[in-house]
Every structure is written in structure tokens, then in C-alpha cells.
Amino acid sequence: MRYKICLFLLLLASMVAKADDGYRLWLKYDLLKNTSVRAQYLAYAQYIAYNSSDPVAQTAVRELQTGLQGLLGKTIRLQNTGSAAPGGIALNLNSTPIANLGTEGYNLAIQNGHINISANTPSGLLYGAFALLRKVQTATPATQIQGSSTPKVQLRMLNNWDNTNGTIERGYAGASLWKWYELPENIDPRYRDYARANASIGINAVVLNNVNASARFMTREYLLKVKALADVFKPYGIKVFLSVNFAAPRILGKLKNSDPLEPAVRQWWVEKAKEIYGIIPDFGGFLVKANSEGEPGPQDFGRTHADGANMLAEAVAPFKGIVIWRAFVYKADPKGDRFKAAYEEFKPFDGNFLPNVVVQVKNGPIDFQPREPFSPLFGAMPKTPLAMEFQITQEYLGFSTNLVYLAPLFKECLDADTYAKGPGSSVAKVIDGSLHQYPISVMAGVANTGSDRNWCGHLMSQANWYAFGRLAWDHQLSSASIAEEWIKMSLSQDATALTTIRNIMERSREVYVDFTTPLGLHHIMGQGIHYGPEPWLERSARPDWTSIYYHRADSIGLGFDRGVNGSNALGLYHPDAAKAWSQVDNCPLPYLLWYHHVPWAKKLSTGRSLWDELCTRYYTGAEAVATIQKEWAGLKGKMDAEIHADVSGRLAAQYREALWWRDACVLYFQTYSQMPIPAPFTPPTRTLEEIKLLVQIYQYR
Template sequence: MARPARRRRLLAGFVLLLLAMAPHMAVASPPGGPAVQTGTEEDGHDLWLRYRPLAAARAQAVRPQAQGIVVEGPPTPVTDAARRELLNGLSSLLGAPVATLQSARPGAIILRRNDQSASQIAGLGTQGYAIQPLAMAGGMATVITANSDTGLLYGSFALLRHVQLGGTLHDFTETAAPKLKIRVLDHWDNLDRSVERGYAGQSIWDWWRLPDQPDARLTDYARANASIGINGAVLNNVNAVAQSLTAPYLAKAAAIADVLRPYGMKVYLSARFSAPIELGHLKTADPLDPAVQAWWNAKADEIYALIPDFGGFLVKANSEGQPGPGDYGRTHADGANMLASALRPHGGIVMWRAFVYSERDASDRAMQAYAQLQPLDGKFAANVLLQVKNGPIDFQPREPFHPLFGAMPRTQVMMEVQITKEYLGFANSVAYLGTMWQEVLQADTCRPHCGTTVAQGLEQPDQPTALTGIAGVANIGTDRNWTGSDFDQANWYAYGRLAWNPDLGADRIAREWLAQTFSADPHFIAPAQRLMMMSRQAVVEYMTPLGLAHQMATGHHYGPAPWVSDLARPEWNPTYYARADQAGIGFDRTATGSNALAQYAPELARQWGNKQTVPLDLLLWFHRCGWDEKLRDGRTTWQDLIGRYDQGMADVDTMRHLWLSIEPYVDDRRFARIDAVLAVQQHDARWWRDASLAYYLAISGKALPDGVRAPDRSLSDYKAIQLEFVPGITK
């Protein structure tokens, strides 16, 4: 009998029908029948912490090794959270109750905190853990050791991950510590529960019901973050309102902090720079004004009285209309250091965003952050982190790494990435961003010498005691599956794992996520992992091939609009970036153009400044090319551009084919939801390809090569498409 998901599938045309049928003719059910029972459904709420029962043979092998949990030493809220997670997780995985034990014995899992502060276990720091088997009279036990309660929590989740991925305990040895100290999610959430660039429902912070009625779901949020090592959350939008710092809302933030604290998470707030004017009724927010400094000192005292472990402030200043120190002729360092001084007595930090550009600056937008901030190297306080986006524009499907990485050796720099897919199709696409972030993290900055990656620069600042960190703009909302699309959970997971260890491979992380979220069966993992690993490049090809950027529609950034040229600021227009005309296409950032290449190390500037050695994926980012100019792959610019649009569209077809081929391994509800997303993505890939080519045909006067399909509609038809009530747009 056909499964419900198959009956519900909508196929668009005969070709798509064949595409859907092919995998079902080729793929057999796994031995012993389907991997999931027909008719089963999951809603996605459990994320990668599903803890579904192991196969009988595996459960039988592990059960004697996990008979109970022992917490040595006085219990704390954090060790209680670790113990509960182990009890619930192992009981579910093994199909038998696991007990709390009063003393160690064979088969026990022992949580052992090192309480000798003068003799910390080397290599673990304050957040790491060690897991190893322990021989004792009568058999074996497993011990998780750490220098802190939080380390024990992370070790407990690591052990559960190991079991979910097919491992047993008495042969398991792992020592791990995070390479970055601060690993935060930035929630662009507003007080009315709208979420800027959010595609998964409302904000999970229900401010109206706080502080008296914290949502029980926040505990699941904290658990999920702790399981992948995320240790902080910025609660409100970087486009902050001063009201977030008022007493009622600080009390609400304190209630959230109480829920997150047992899972090793601190709360942070985005601070509006002009708050002394708006809340304190001062006439200025000048960071060098003593009255302004006194106001922030008092505000910090007020916050820490409510939230003793408050993490600190995130600040967006003098960017896109936000107030900042530049309004008073002061530098970014002046502004950041003033706030840092207020937080320093309490142990708080400032994360100062480097996303700055000005409508009064006619220079290349990609160069403006470097120009403003690099001269301030060494001038930021010791509790300030400069938060730099992965690329110099704005979370594009592909960008070169930001030139500030490696260029500020005396400044603590953290990376900012966007988990929510503002420029990659929202929740209507499958785009695994682990490959994007790995590409940036492993990029060679050639600073201070070649062979120094972005990740190494983040992990190893000059001072051993320096702050290190990374921030991810969250894709989390009130949708039952948290992220709108089930596959977007993978990006939350990948961010956490790479924040813990930037040197982990995106392929390994994909396997981990798939096995825990769906099935560990290799017949499922192989095609699903292939789908994930090709997905982001597919989006690049059908949206911004050959190094194009920012070709998205105005404001909401969904869908193509390469023709837009009438917006108030030049750098908001897609035509600013592509610069297409009858002669050619591309942004000249060499010495003959904006010379943005000069902001990179000389070795990279030479490589990227040469059309024969620059990666073709960055060609039009750095170079202007004639339509008929022969590229080193043997095709002309025009041929290559068309070929890449077509390849991206074909890759999405392959992705859906791969998904249809593994239906027997996925429950009905999630299979149907992801299949529906892929169907939309097929439509959008064709839309992107056809609308873009219609524009370039008109602007260049070129003809399509023989055998190339013409766009389905006219350029005027594509220009007439207007989307209304698009999610993620807030006032």
C-alpha cells in the first residue's frame, strides 16, 4: 500500500513525475522491512535529541555499560541538568530505565568534577571534558571528568551523541575543549515578538507573559544549545530599542536567564547607543561625556543586581541609521570602550559589530568597514570583541572572507555568521551552511604569514588570556520544529559544532546531524549527506554565479531582481554589484577599480587580482569581464554564466531526486514537509535562472547559445512580480 506521504506528493509535469518514480524503482527497503513504520509521524520538535530506541542488538550491548548515573560531590543545578539528560536519554535509547546511583559500581556513568582549583586538569580549561572507561573491581565503568559543572554537562551530551551515532561506552575515550570561549546566538527578536529576518514564526521570548510565566519550551531551547556547546544568547534585535534596558524588561530578561543558566548559557542584550537620551533624559550620548558614562555605569549596576552572570552588550552603531559614537565625532573604539568600562567591574564584555557603512561614503561598500576599523587596531579595551561578518558585504551566498580577519593582530576579533538564510531562500530552500562556514574558517589569510587560516586567527590571538568567540544570527522561532524547515535545523547544529571546534569538517557534522535527526542507516546517510554537501553550491549557482552578489529583490531579499537601480542609496541596488551593461559584467576591485584587493595580504591580492588565478567562484567579485571574454575554463563569460545558472537548477533537481530515493527511512510528516520545500526550491531555481537571464539578455544584447532554453516569461513579467507580507520584515 502506498504511504500517505507518497499519495500527497504533488508532481509538476511529466519530467518531475519520472523524477519521482525513478528512485522508488531503484531503491529497495532495508533488510527486515522499512526503516520507519508506515504511518509514523514526527513534528521535528526533538531536533537531534530524539533518543529513539536503539536496535535490539545494540541496546543489548550498551545496556550493561549504562546501568546508572553517579554524580560525585554536591549536586548543583548544572550537574542536575546533566544527570537528568543522561537518565532520560539513555533510558529512551536502551528501552529500559536507568537509575540514579549513590556510589560507583560496574556499569555506572560517573560525573566527576575536579574540585582542586589549584590543579586543573590540563587541556580542559573551564569548559572541556574527558570521557574514558574506568576499570574497577568486578567490571568497568565510564567516567566523565571536567574542571567545572559546565564541562560535565558538555561531556554528558557528548556521550549521548556517541551512543546515538552507534558507539558503545567501554571503548569510548574522548577529550575535548572548545577552541572559542564565547559561542553565542544572536536573536534578532523584537519586543512585539516579531523577528527580523525570521522565517520560523514568532520570537520564542514571550515578553508579555514574562517574568512570571516563562515558557517551558525555553528549557528545550537551552538543552539543544548545550548539546552543541552554545553558551550564550543575545535576546533582542541588534536594531535595538532603548526599552529593552528598562526595569520591567530587565526583569523579564532575568527570568529567561534563570531558565538558561543550568545549561551553561548566559544572556546578553543588544544595547541602543542613544539610551542615555531616550531613557536618562540626557542631552547627549557622547561616550566621552562624564554624565553619559555615569548613566551607563548605573545601568550596568542595575542589570547585574538582577542577573549576576549577565554576559554583556552587543552593539550595532553608526550603521544603517543606528546611533553611535560617530554622531559626536568619536571613534568606534571610544564608544566600545565606554561601555566596556561600565561592564568591566562585573566581568561583562562588549561585542561591537564591524558591520558599518555610510550613505555619505562613495567608496566601495566592501571596503568601508576595513577603512573605518583597521586604523583602530590595538585601541579597543580588553573586554571588547570586534564582531566581524564572515564576508565584507552582508551574508551573501558566497563572498571572500572579510579583509579584517588577520588585519587586526592587536584586537580581539570574533566572527559573525547568519544561520537564518536571509539571502539563501529563507526556509524555502535546502542550503546546508556548514560548507559555507568551513570555506571561510579554513581560508588562508596570509597574515601574519601564508598558512594562517581565519580559524587560527580566531582561536589563537596574541594574548593567551584574550577573549575569543563567534556569533550566529539565529533561525529559531515558535514553529513546532523550531526553524521553519526541518533541514534548517542542520544549520543551527552545524553552527554550534563549528563554534566549539572551527576545524571540524562540514561532512562529518552533516553525518552526525542526519544520524541523530533521521536515521543512522548507511543507505540513508550516503544520499542524504550528498544532498546536504551539494546544496549550498547549488544555491550559489542559481542565485549569484561566478562571484556575483546581492542580486536579490529589494528589502525582503527573496527572489531575483538584478535590474533594480532606483533605490535611495547606491549600495542597496543590485546593479551596483553586477554593473552589467552592453560591454560586460562584474565589479572591478583591482588597482584599476576600487582597489579593494589592497585590503588583503599581498599574496592574496596578487592571486585574486589575476583573472587566470582568481577562483572562478570569485571572478566577478573582483573583476569586470567582457561578455565574450574567454575564461580559463575555455568558455566565454556569457557561456559560463548561463552554464552555471543551468547547473544550479539541475543540482536542485538532483537534490529532490536524492530525497525521494530515501523515503523509506523518514517518517511521513517530515518527509512530506521537506519534499514540499524542495519542490518550492525547484520552482525558485527556475525563476532565478530565467529572470536573471532575461535581464542579461536585454542589457547585453547577446543571444542565447544554440540549445539553451529561453526564459519562460518576458523581462517585464519578471519585473512585475511583487511579493507582499514577506516574513522577516519588521518595522
Template sequence: MLTQLRKLIITLSLVLATQIFAEDGYRLWLRYDAISDNALASRYASRIAAPRASAEASETMKIATEELQRGLSGLLGEQYSDGAPALLLITPDSPSELAELLNDEEQDGLGTEGYLIKEIDFKENSHIAIAANSDQGILYGAFAFLRHLQTNQSLEGIRIVSSPKIGHRLLNHWDNLTRTIERTMVGASIWNWFDLPYYIEPYYHDYARACASVGINGTVLTNVNANATVLRPQFLEKVAALADTFRPYGIRVYLTARFSAPVEIGGLETADPLDPAVIKWWTDKIDEIYTYVPDFGGFVVKANSEGQPGPQNYGRDHADGANLLARALKPHGGIVMWRAFVYDFEVKEDRHKQAYTEFTELDGRFESNVSIQTKNGAIDFMPREPFHPLFGATPETPHTLELQITQEYLGGDVHLAFLAPMWKETLESDTFARGPGSTVAKIVDGTVFDHDLTAIAGVANIGNERNWTGHPLAAANWYAFGRLAWDHQISSEQIADEWTRMTFGNDEEVVSTIESLLLGSHQTVVDYSMPLGLHHIMYPGHHYGPAPWWNQGRPDWTSVYYHRADQEGIGFDRTASGTDALGQYAPEVQEAWGTPESIPHKYLLWFHHVKWDYEMPSGRTLWDELCYTYQQGVEEAGEMVEKWKTLEGEIDQQRFARTLALLKRQHSDAAFWRDACLAYFQTFSDRPIPEGVPKPEHDLEYYKNFELYHVPGHPGEQW
């Protein structure tokens, strides 16, 4: 009996140990598990060590050295030597014998955040140096060096020089003070407001580490649908606690400003931006914020959009509103990112056109510390959008590019959709603002119009699930945003390769399989949900799943407003014969996109109403092409399931099982999208579904009446 009990205890202990140490994704891409010696078979393999920070070192330098010690001991294992350092950290404050190892030209080119990693000779030995002009640059360089090791690259002849192309690189958290998160499906907010400032969650540091590892240097803590309560003193001390935690990692905190705050919490009767009492209230409030957070970054503002209050409530314009805040922030070094996502409930103009119409008229009127925060496309983070016409249209006003990391319209954290290819499509789009080569990326990084204020923002996909982002592969988008924010010239392929190796190891079969899944996934989602330029045909409210039939409420919140299907054809005519939204682009773009024959077919139905029998380049009719594209997306979703199955036994069981389950659901959802959309659109095309495409499993009424309840992230169910 005793023997059997002992065996049972041992068995239970093993099971418990397996559960405790299971790979749950919490470590993200900073896993630091031991790597093979293939790329490290050099003289450094047995003696590379990180220096230890002195007692007088800054908190940032201490974090950098601790990260190197943690990373090197994990990656190199028994090969790691904790003896005399072969790794040197050099800043202008280093002892002269070290600082003199780098020439001025090398240092000057790094700016305040860049770094240089190279092999140097010092005291008759060869070493690796991480050099920067600041401790912050050293921290970024430390993460870059560890990334180099994690991805199994050689140290022989190493030379890496890197500095950010964009100054402000921010996550926008659409988190509410109630800990609900708008448009994110991964649990509650990571900000535990009720416990702050008394208790700092340990994971706040891990969040900051992850952000710093990819160069993110700012975080907007609150939802763009703002709550003025966060500006009260009892919340500002909570904000200060987070700011103190993040500061050593180089991360500044920002807030969203509720434009009506002077009325809601200030006791004023108006929030008119030109009213002296309002000006004084905001000036005093911002001065107060800086007593709590001396390096407060500034505000993101959503105003006069979707019911949010703003300056137009008082007969003023966006420049009046933005400048009110900007003038109060300017003495402190803060900035305003005023969102261009504006459309008036009363304006009947094509929603695609409204932001351009409003903001081009204001160019030149904004304070120098104001940036227009502009989404990648003119509608609302659709699975695919042509670039926003505002980019390049305001030469005197910089733009903050706003991307959405959370997959509001791409299946949430349920569907796999690697977004780097979508973002690269926007970044590399040519605006022709100053001739060929005036890409969106060069507008945003200040190159085209010589702007000093440069910024990029990503709506975060982070919640309090153990693996941060829900889907085991969704953290790739957090990583991708950071890498592109730092350097928009990095390819999607490089980002996918880095993240996969850092997250799943360097086994080539595993790497190639996961990279293939990532790089094809965005197009797959587009194909089975909104192909050929279709957009905004998702279910209302929670946005998960299709509803091309939706026709209730204000027109530009419906689906039929956007696809405009009728017996003749489908698509939104935005040429001169329609709304002429195309006329907001440069002549070169208008010419390229002006006809169904010339436009890239990924944007076809975005700008053109096309007949069902229009002949596509494939030789098929538009109707058949639409059917086959939906089917292709479903087949590709099925292929993702089969590809992932080949990894069984090659990666940990926990991440394998969860990803497999989600991919299976994605395949099922893809078929639902195909069937629902084709059942509906067939009522207009009146043409048979072509051979090779399954007929919808149910009749149209079934899809119209299908309901999902309590979908996470739905703002209508957050309170």
C-alpha cells in the same frame, strides 16, 4: 449499529494517536530513539547506567544526570540497566577515590569547559568515566557521550578528549520585543515577553538543552536593530527570568544596546560617549543590570550603520563608543561585541572597503573587553563571499566572527542550504597576517595574535514553529554552528553525518542520501542565484528571489551597483584599476586574486569586471559559462527532489511530505532565478542563450513586475 460505532471510535482513536505522536521535528537531534545493537555489542550493552545526582548536587549536575538517564533509557531500551552504575561522572569535587583515577595532566588540559570520556578500571570492574574540571564540562561530556551512542559508535576502548577552541559561543537572536523576528521566516519569537517573568515556557528548557548539546554558551536575546525599552526595569526582570532558566545549562544572556538609550529612556539631551552625564547613566544602568542578572554577558552593538545611532552622531569614533560600555562592564566581567557592519550613507567609497577603513585606524584604542564583531564577508551574508579583509588587520583587537544561520539571502527556511561548507570556507581562508597558516579560524580563536577574548556568533534561524527552524533540514545549520563554534576543525562531512544519524536514525541508505543532499545544497543555491562571484542581486526588502535590475534609492542598496553589467561585460572591478578593495588584503592574497586567470572563479565577478567573451577554463565564454552555471543549479535542485523521493517509506511521513514540498518549491524558485537573471543580463550581453539552457519562460517585464507580498522576516512589515 453499536459495532459500527465502536469501530468508528477505534479508527478515530488510531488517527488521533498517529497525529499526537507524529514526528514533527520538535526533538531536533536529541531524539534518543532506540538504536541497533551493532556498535554496542560489548560488555556495557546490558549494564550501562547513569548515576543519579545527590540532593546537594548543582543544578547543572542534576541536568547532566537527568539527560543521561533520559538518553540511555531511550537509546538502549530493554538493554538499559538502572542498577549499579557503569558510568562515572568525575570532577575535582568527586570523592578522592574517584578523582585519583585521573592524572593531573589529563585534567589540566581540559580547561573549564572541556571533558574526557574514557574507559577506566574501578573496584575490579571496567567502567566508562566522564571527567571534567567543572559541572559544566560534565554536562558537555554527557551530551557528547550520548551523541557517540546515537551515531552508533562502539564503546570498546572509548577515549574522547575535547575542549572548546573559542571562549564565547553565542546565538544572536534578531528578535523584537513585539515577537517579530527580522530576517527569520519561522514564525514569531520564542521569547514570550508579555508572559515573562510570571510564566516560563517549557520549551525554554528544550532550547537551552539543544544549545548546550552543541556547546553554545551564550544567547543575545534582542535584535541588533536595538530597542532601548529592554533596558527598563520591567524588562530587565523578564531578562532575569530567562537568565535564571538558562544558567544551569551554562548559557549566559546578552543584550543589544541602543546607543541613544540615555536620550530615549534616560531623559538626557545627549548620548555623547564622552559626556560625564552619559558615562554615569551607562555605568548606573549596567550596575542595575547586574543586580538582575549577576552573570550578564554584555552587549552587542550596531552603531552608525543603516540609520542606527552611534558615537559618530556626536563627532566621536567607534572606540569612544565601545569603550564607554566596556569600562562600565569590565568590573562585572562583561564584554562588548561592537559590530563592524558599518557604512555611512554619505560615504561614496566601495562598501566593501568601509569597515576596514574605519576599524584599522582604531586598532589599539579599544578596551581589553571589546571585540570587533565582523561578518564572514565584507558586504552582507551573501550566498558566497570572500573572507572579510578585517580579519588579521587589527593585531591588537580581537574579532568575533559573525555568521548567519538564518538564510536571509539563501531562500529563507524554504530552500535547503546546509551552511557548514560555506562557513568552513571562511574559517580555512588564509589571511597571511603572520605568514602562511594565519587562517580566519586562528585569528578568531586567538592563536595568531595571542588574544584571550575569543568569540563567535551566529544569527539564529529559530522561531516558534513546532520544529523550531521551519524546514525539516534547517536545524542542521543550528547544529553545525554549535559544533564549529566548539571546534572549527571538524569537517562538514562529520557534522552532516552526526546530525543526520541523530535526527533520522542510522539506516545507511537514509544517512547517505540525506548527507548527499546536505553537502551539495549550498553550492546548488549559489549556482542558481548568484554564481561566479555575483552578489547582492536579490529582491529589495524581503530579499527572497531575484532583482538584478533593481536601481532605486541609495546606490549600495541596489543590485546594479554590485554586478555592473554593461555591453562590455559584468562584475565589480575591485582591483587597483577599480576601487582597490583587493588592496586591503595581504600581498599573497592580492597576487592570488589579482587577475581573472589567477582568482578562484567562485570569486571572479566579485573582484573583476570581465568581458562577455572572456574564455573560461571550460573553454566556454563567460556568457555561456554564466548561463550553464545557472542551469546547473536548476538541475541540481531538481535532482534534490528526486533523491528525496527515494526516502518515501524509509522515514516518517510528516517530515518526508514537508521536505518534499519545500524541495519542489526550491526547484521552481531556482528556475525563476535562472530565467529572471538571464533575461536581464542578456539585454547587456546581446548573445544567444546557449543550447541546453532553456530560454526564459516569460519576457523581462514579467519578472520585473512579479511581486511577493508579506514575506516573513521582512523588517519593513514587522510593525
């Protein structure tokens, strides 16, 4: 009997051990199931040779050894030498730099019977090591690994919106990763795992705290905590940045104000920069949200954004630090168009910023909506480096209950043509500096990480973190190829599962747009927490925080007129870029209501009226979620059972939310159109008042 109990416990332990909780992200170095490909790499797995003792290079050696031992099922010895004989893998720091590899690029090659990873810097070796592991993990034949890769963007950055009290603004995956109360004495092992994950996809910079920053981060107490994190990240080639509160000189220094032209204020920042770099020598610099949504800034004293940014830039310049100044600034104007705000705030100062200042611009002109046209600032500031700010956390994309793969959204913006220097002047070329020869290039993503065991709440949201890093390294990669990599590394290499999951991911963003904000609708979500539909919202602290400000529904039609007879926001774009959107009859349907107030009965290119098309999108979008549910259910047994069950539950929640969005929006907009819901769709069974009550419960619970 005792034997049977022990056997049962062993079997149970085995089952538990096989369960996958998502913690390892895409770094699952389990034995490669493809025996043919595994045999190819085993031929090069006798040892790893290296020729650098640099801490980052040593990280590369350690990661490569750990990864290959897991993937190939073999112990691999290390050899501290500058060369490798047949049957090994060499990590070679080039004694003479190779120009085309730059400071972070790498080259993979098979030479004289061994695999050679070469780079000009230790960081390049680290990225090359992770690239080789990615090739092995995705079962890429060894004969196809050869080639060079260099990052197109210099600073590939995650912006963490974490607070001192452990919360995360717009965080949907638990509490902050940073245990401020325990730092600097206690170093959570998770910090290293976070660094590993970022380095594996090429991320080399991290902002630790919320852009709505506490001045406390500028105190020595917190700088020592930040140093502890910086020390963990440094061997992974990651620099630490901090968001700053512009009023810190007044709050902490007890100065009479924080006027950037006041000598005492300027000196306070000079001394603070010396203190920071004395504690953290490789500190990256500052991220600043100023004069936006109540945050303090230079305009409080009649100064400009350039005045504020340049003051900080002068303070960090001796240490080669940079200042990233956010362009998310908009004044409350009930008669204006928030679409134009960032352009009007920053375009006049093009060329007025110091060389170590970067202006960080959100991908669209409003605020991370499910679909936005690219910001008109891109291509409009040739003398000022512009950084891209994407949002990886799903603030407006269903939090952690909705499966929305964001690479198509990122690519849609990056591939858009600004026409700043003629056709082909893509947003990506603006950001990577190649169009205007910017001296600094930055791509930032608002992080979706948190203390949840699987890091991102929804396991499928890990793909958005992964995709951001891969596109920041190389914006020419396709969203489909990135999805395929991630699926193979994270979920399954079964051919059927791979195809099904990739197809789900590729269309998931469009499905979400259809059941929430189709045809160019935007900013009609619940106020405050930005959850669920609230298109009827007409009162808020500011007019541009309401829904009616954006959708402009009336008895005639729907949509915001941004043409010459409206706000003329289209006039901010190059004429060749604006041309695609300027005429209502030729405007692509995804942007129709962004730029035009369209009559309800107007016939669209689909052959349906605006009203009928709107209803069709809402109904088919919701049903598309049900279709995804069925497709996912069919994958049972082709991946880890725990992961499959978790995603299944979230898809069920997403379908419930899709029906909520559908019913709320069609019933609300019907009060203006006064038109019946078209066949074959069945009118909602609940009333608009019932749905409004539901929203109130969610908003004020």
C-alpha cells in the same frame, strides 16, 4: 462494533504518535535500533554516579539519565557518590583540575569496567554528558568513545534578532520564542528546550534581542523579564547578553544627548550596569550596532567607535562583563566600495579598545551573501579581539523554502588563509585567539529559530543551527562529518538514506549559488525583504542597496573591478592572500566577478565564454534542484513520513524559485551581452517584463 471502533482509534493514535513534527530537533532519545551497539552500552547502564550538587552538574545527570533511558530502553538509577563500580557511568568533577581540559572541556574513558566522564567544571560535565549521548545516538561502538575535547572558542553565541512586539528581523520560522507580554510570571517550557538544544552542541551564550535594539530592554520592566530567561538558561551553562540602543541615556535617562565622552552619559551607563548585574548577576554583557543603517552611535557626536565601546566596557568591567561591538558599519557612497567600509572604519583603531571589548566582524565584507571572500579585517587587527559573525538564518539563502546546508560556507571562511603571520594563518586561528593571543574569543551566529513547531521553518535548516554549534566548539570538524552526525540523530540511520542525504546537503549550497549568484555575483536579490531576484534594481534609499552598484553590467562585461585599476579592495588583504584573486586569468571562478569586470566574450578556464558559463551555471543550478527532488523522493519509507513530505513540498517550492532566478537573471543580463542563450538550453518562455511584474507583486504585496 464498539470493539472495532476502539481498535481503530488505538491504531490511529499509534500512527499519530509515530509522526515526527521536528520539535525534538537532534535530541531524539528513541530506542537505539542497532541492537549490537545497544548491548554494548547496556553493560554500563546499571546506574549513574555523580559527585557534585552544582545546578549545571545536576542538569548533566538529569540529561544523561533521560537520554540513556530512552536510547537503551532501561531504567537507570542515580547514585550520589564519588566513584563508580563496574557496570555504571560516573560523572566526576575533578578535585584537582586537569590542565588540558580547561574550564569547559571533558574526558570520556572506560575505566575499571565503567564509563567515566570527567571535567574541571560543571559545564564540562554537561558537555561530556551530551557528548556521550551523541555517541550512543549515532551508534558509535562503546570502544570508540574514549578521548578528550575542549572548545576552541570561549564564547559560542547565538544572536537572536527578536523584537519586543514578537517579530523577528530576518526570521523565517514564525514569531519570537520570547513571550515578552507573559514574562516574567509565565515560563514557557519551550525556553528550557531551547537551552537544552543549545547546550547539547556547546553553545554557552545567547543575545536575546535584535541588534536594531529598542531602548526598552534597558528598563527594569524588561530586565526582570530577561532575568526570568537567564534563570532558565543558567543550569545549562548559558549566559544572557543584550543588544543595546546607544541612545538609551537620552531616551530613558532624559539626558540632553548620548555623547560617550559626556560625564553624565558615562555615569548613566555605570548606574545601568550596576542595576543589570544586581538583577542578573551572571549577565554576559552588551552587543552593539552603532552608526550603522540609521542606528545611533558615537559618531553622532564626533566620537569614535573606540570611544563608544570603551565607555560601555568601563561600565561592565567591574562585573567581568564584555562589550561586543559590531563592525557592520558603512557609509552611503555612490563612488565608493562598500567592500572596504568595515576595514576603513575599524583598522585605524586597532589597539585602542579596552581589554573587555571584542569587535564582531561578518564573515564577508558585504552582508551574508551566498558566497563572499573572507573579510579583510580578519588578520588585520592583531591588537583587538575579533569575533566571527555568521548568519544561520537564511536571509540571502532562500528563507525557509530552500534547502541550503551552511557548514560548507562556514568552513570556507574559517579555513581561508589570511597570511597575517605567514602561510597557515587561517581565519579560524584569528577567531579562536591562537594567532594573535586574543584574551577573549567569540563566534556568533544569527539564529534561525522561531515559534514554528519544528523551530526553524525548514526542517533541514535545523542542521545549520547544529553545524554552527559544532564548529564553534571545534572548527576543525568537517562539514561532512557534522552532516552525518545530524542525519543519524535527526532523520535516519539507514545506510542508503545517510549517504543520499549527506550528498544532498554537501552540494546544496553550491547548487543555490549556481542558480542565484554564480561566478562571484552578489547582492542582486529583491530589496527590502531580500527575496527573489532583482538584478535590475537601480534606485533605492542608498546607492549601495541597489543591484547595479554591485554587478556593474554594461555592454562590455560584468563584475566589480576591485583590483588596482578599480576600487583596489584587494589591497586590503595580505599580498599573498590577494595574489590568488588579483589576475583575471587565474582568479578562481567562484570569486571572478567579485574582483574583476570581465568581458562577455572572454574565454574562461572551462572553455566557455563568460556569457555561456553564466547561462550554464543558471540552467544547471536550477536543474540540480530537480535532481535533488528526485533523490529525496527516493527516500520515502526510510524516515518519518511527515518529515519526508514536508521537505518534499519545500523542494518543489525551491525548484519554482530556481526557475524564477534563472529566467530573471539570464534575460536581464542578456540585455547587456546581446548574445544568444547557448545550446542545449532553451530560452525562457516568459519575458523579462513579466518577471519584473512578478517581483513587484512579491515586494509590495
